[in-house]
Amino acid sequence: MPQHDDACTLLDEDHNQVARLFEQYKAAHDGAHQKLLARQIIQELRVHMKIEEEIFYPTFEQATGEAGLRQEGEHEHQEARELIAKLQKDPLDAKLMLELEDAILHHVNDERETMFLKARKTKSLNLVDLAVQIEARKSELTAGQPA
Numbered sequence: 584m585p586q587h588d589d590a591c592t593l594l595d596e597d598h599n600q601v602a603r604l605f606e607q608y609k610a611a612h613d614g615a616h617q618k619l620l621a622r623q624i625i626q627e628l629r630v631h632m633k634i635e636e637e638i639f640y641p642t643f644e645q646a647t648g649e650a651g652l653r654q655e656g657e658h659e660h661q662e663a664r665e666l667i668a669k670l671q672k673d674p675l676d677a678k679l680m681l682e683l684e685d686a687i688l689h690h691v692n693d694e695r696e697t698m699f700l701k702a703r704k705t706k707s708l709n710l711v712d713l714a715v716q717i718e719a720r721k722s723e724l725t726a727g728q729p730a
C-alpha cells in the first residue's frame with residue numbers, strides 16, 4: 584500500500600471494485616458465471632460493510648460527533664444485507680441484483696459526498712493511520728479466501 588493512501592481512498596477502491604463486479608454481472612451470459620460474480624459481490628460487500636462498521640464509522644463519529652451520518656450509513660447497510668440474504672437464495676435474480684446495485688450506488692454516493700468530505704476536513708482524524716487498520720482487518724477477514 585502506498586504511504587499516501589488514506590482510509591477514504593481505500594474504502595473508495597472497494598466501492599469501485601464492487602461497481603465493476605455489478606457491471607460484469609450484467610454483461611455475463613451464463614448462469615455459472617453470474618453465480619460466481621454474485622458470490623464475489625456478496626463477499627466484497629460483507630467485508631466492506633463490516634470494516635466500516637467496526638473501524639471507520641465509529642472513529643468518524645468520535646472525531647466529528649456526526650452520530651446521524653453513522654446511523655444513516657448503518658441503516659443503509661442493513662437494507663443491503665436484506666437484499667443480499669434474498670440474493671443468496673437466488674443469485675440469478677437479475678432484478679434483485681439491480682435493486683442491490685441501485686441501493687449500493689446510492690449509499691456509496693452518500694459516503695463520498697458527506698462522510699468522506701467531512702472526514703478529510705476533520706484535522707483530529709488520522710486517515711492514514713486508519714487506512715493501516717483497515718488494511719490489516721481486511722487481510723484478516725479475507726484470509727484463506729479465493730481472490
Ligand SMILES: [Fe+2]
Pocket residue numbers: 632635656660690694
Ligand atoms: Fe457503507
Ligand SMILES: [Fe+2]
Pocket residue numbers: 594598631635691694
Ligand atoms: Fe463504503
